[in-house]
Amino acid sequence: MLYRTAGQFKTSYKADQALFPVRQDAVLLAIILTFAWVIFPLTASEFAFQTLLIPIMIYALAAMGLNILTGYAGQLSLGTAAFMGVGAYACYKMITLMPWLNPVVAILLSGVFSAGIGVVFGIPSLRIKGFYLAIATLAAQFFLVWLFEKWSWLYNDNASGAIQVPNLEMFGTYIAGPQAASVTEYYVVLFVVSLLTLLCINLTRGTLGRTWKATRDMDIAAELIGINLMKSKLTAFAISSYIVGVAGALYVFMWKGAAEPNVFDIPLSFQVLFIAIIGGLGSILGNFLGAILIVGLPVILNLLPAAIGVQIDSAMVEHLNVMIIGSLIIFFLIVEPHGLAALWRLIREKLIIWPFPH
Amino acid sequence: MLDQPENFVTIDGRTIGGQLMEMKNITLKFGGVTAIKDISFDIREGEIRAIIGPNGAGKSSMLNVISGFYIPQEGEVWYKGTPRPAMKPFEVARLGVARTFQNIALFEGMTVLDNVMTGRLNHMSAGIAAQALWWGRARAEEIENREKVERVIDFLEIQAIRKTPVGRLPYGLKKRVELARALAAEPSLLLLDEPMAGMNVEEKEDMSRFILDVNDEFGTTIALIEHDMGVVMDLSDRVVVMDYGRKIGDGAPDEVRNDQTVIDAYLGVSHD
Ligand SMILES: Nc1ncnc2c1ncn2[C@@H]1O[C@H](COP(=O)(O)OP(=O)(O)O)[C@@H](O)[C@H]1O
Ligand SMILES: [Mg+2]
Numbered sequence: 001m002l003y004r005t006a007g008q009f010k011t012s013y014k015a016d017q018a019l020f021p022v023r024q025d026a027v028l029l030a031i032i033l034t035f036a037w038v039i040f041p042l043t044a045s046e047f048a049f050q051t052l053l054i055p056i057m058i059y060a061l062a063a064m065g066l067n068i069l070t071g072y073a074g075q076l077s078l079g080t081a082a083f084m085g086v087g088a089y090a091c092y093k094m095i096t097l098m099p100w101l102n103p104v105v106a107i108l109l110s111g112v113f114s115a116g117i118g119v120v121f122g123i124p125s126l127r128i129k130g131f132y133l134a135i136a137t138l139a140a141q142f143f144l145v146w147l148f149e150k151w152s153w154l155y156n157d158n159a160s161g162a163i164q165v166p167n168l169e170m171f172g173t174y175i176a177g178p179q180a181a182s183v184t185e186y187y188v189v190l191f192v193v194s195l196l197t198l199l200c201i202n203l204t205r206g207t208l209g210r211t212w213k214a215t216r217d218m219d220i221a222a223e224l225i226g227i228n229l230m231k232s233k234l235t236a237f238a239i240s241s242y243i244v245g246v247a248g249a250l251y252v253f254m255w256k257g258a259a260e261p262n263v264f265d266i267p268l269s270f271q272v273l274f275i276a277i278i279g280g281l282g283s284i285l286g287n288f289l290g291a292i293l294i295v296g297l298p299v300i301l302n303l304l305p306a307a308i309g310v311q312i313d314s315a316m317v318e319h320l321n322v323m324i325i326g327s328l329i330i331f332f333l334i335v336e337p338h339g340l341a342a343l344w345r346l347i348r349e350k351l352i353i354w355p356f357p358h
Numbered sequence: 359m360l361d362q363p364e365n366f367v368t369i370d371g372r373t374i375g376g377q378l379m380e381m382k383n384i385t386l387k388f389g390g391v392t393a394i395k396d397i398s399f400d401i402r403e404g405e406i407r408a409i410i411g412p413n414g415a416g417k418s419s420m421l422n423v424i425s426g427f428y429i430p431q432e433g434e435v436w437y438k439g440t441p442r443p444a445m446k447p448f449e450v451a452r453l454g455v456a457r458t459f460q461n462i463a464l465f466e467g468m469t470v471l472d473n474v475m476t477g478r479l480n481h482m483s484a485g486i487a488a489q490a491l492w493w494g495r496a497r498a499e500e501i502e503n504r505e506k507v508e509r510v511i512d513f514l515e516i517q518a519i520r521k522t523p524v525g526r527l528p529y530g531l532k533k534r535v536e537l538a539r540a541l542a543a544e545p546s547l548l549l550l551d552e553p554m555a556g557m558n559v560e561e562k563e564d565m566s567r568f569i570l571d572v573n574d575e576f577g578t579t580i581a582l583i584e585h586d587m588g589v590v591m592d593l594s595d596r597v598v599v600m601d602y603g604r605k606i607g608d609g610a611p612d613e614v615r616n617d618q619t620v621i622d623a624y625l626g627v628s629h630d
Pocket of ligand 1: 388391392393411412413414415416417418419420
């Protein structure tokens, strides 16, 4: 009933190619957007903004960037955190060198730098694949974090070696830095993430998306039907790194407020990779589902025992979190490689034919 | 120049065009193995050209040379009367050469529709920005090419499975989807590597009908590799026979079938 598609006939290819061929999807999205743009900002607590809403969107964006590269174009990368770092440092340098620059523009421009560096580190993908490529991206990871530490120009020679987000103003309100309100930061993040999500959806359903998927599924056949593999892989690296870089800038400027080089170390790369895997490789929606799970789980583990009157110390919570995420990764890799997004697709298909089973 | 009447030849009452492709003294080696030894033959516009021969004769290697996937150590490939410069396979595809593979090479993670749409990639040129915004040229192209693809889908009678992921299809249908992807490119030369291998009689008949229809309706030049002599005799205008990397016969199906060298090769070597 909920997902009844009977009576919704497509009379043109244009209609069939619409973003939401099934009306219920559009309704569902409208509800989600209403929550995101109106209800959450009006009702969320400081705690909810800082531990759930803002990080979920930033992590989802980073995972989306990785997903373009790994899930769509089939090029494995373990260097996500380093490219987030490039975005964050680029944003910091732009803001400090050009204080007149609009902060949102700066955030969107910082991805250009990570895209450039992403392309350079993507060049090995023209020769090597799979495991070996993953190792090459790991080299990028180590090198870039080393650079963040050693090249003091990047952090304006601060004695602490960290970058610190200054108060940034836009239209007379602080939108980043110590003075900014969470709700303002939330709106900036929501705007950037919504915008890039829309662009990603369009890219992945069109020519470029098909080019990437063909490269992923069978590169030899792709080349023999006329796909320039070099262009396909390097555009994937560029666009993926752009998104990851913007996510990195948001991570520091709209959430953490400051960052040392080691923030961009391997654990962050893996965290983003886990979100992409649990959410579903080759899915845009999955990044959000995965981020909700990975960001939300520790919060729930912290709050739930207290709520039901059980005492668990914080080290135990940390262990539980790692164990649950570990088992989820194994579960999804073995049972459902397409992750939470595939589970949602299954539920949706069931709803469409409900109450008549096959 | 290609359309000059003197370039046309008549074989078995069917007139075919001038040379579209010409292999000149092709030799291809893999280390110590010589897969192709000094072979020359041509493919004329509008014809169905069969390449036959026992397993390991070098037929697939020959298609791979035509596709630009293998670079022969010796010899040249001429295209429309001029030597083709060294090209990457994707550049050859953009010249109008489309193909299917002996072992199906579809994009398993994509739907039938998306697979066939990849055949149109070389006809789509909207920039990244337009695609990201789903605007202007990107949007128009998407609709325009979808219409072309739907015509191919209708032609090959695979409407019912258009939204099915290719990984879920049975073998025979996969072969058909692969042909659809190649046809969607509107190639001037279509290469088919054993399009009927592993099919039952009914599927073979369907496939033969499609190949003949493609050639008839769109005038597409076709070079195909096939084991089944019956099929080859029915379909092709001219046949090249290969054995151990050499060309041992070239001519109309009837001539080739009655040639003693060809008969010996087929009797002396097992077919599969
Ligand atoms: N990539 C390759 N590397 C090494 N040897 C190859 C390769 N491809 C084909 N060959 C060899 O070349 C010969 C011809 O193979 P092939 O063209 O596949 O024959 P056919 O398609 O007629 O059965 C065989 O001996 C095969 O083992
Ligand atoms: Mg073969």
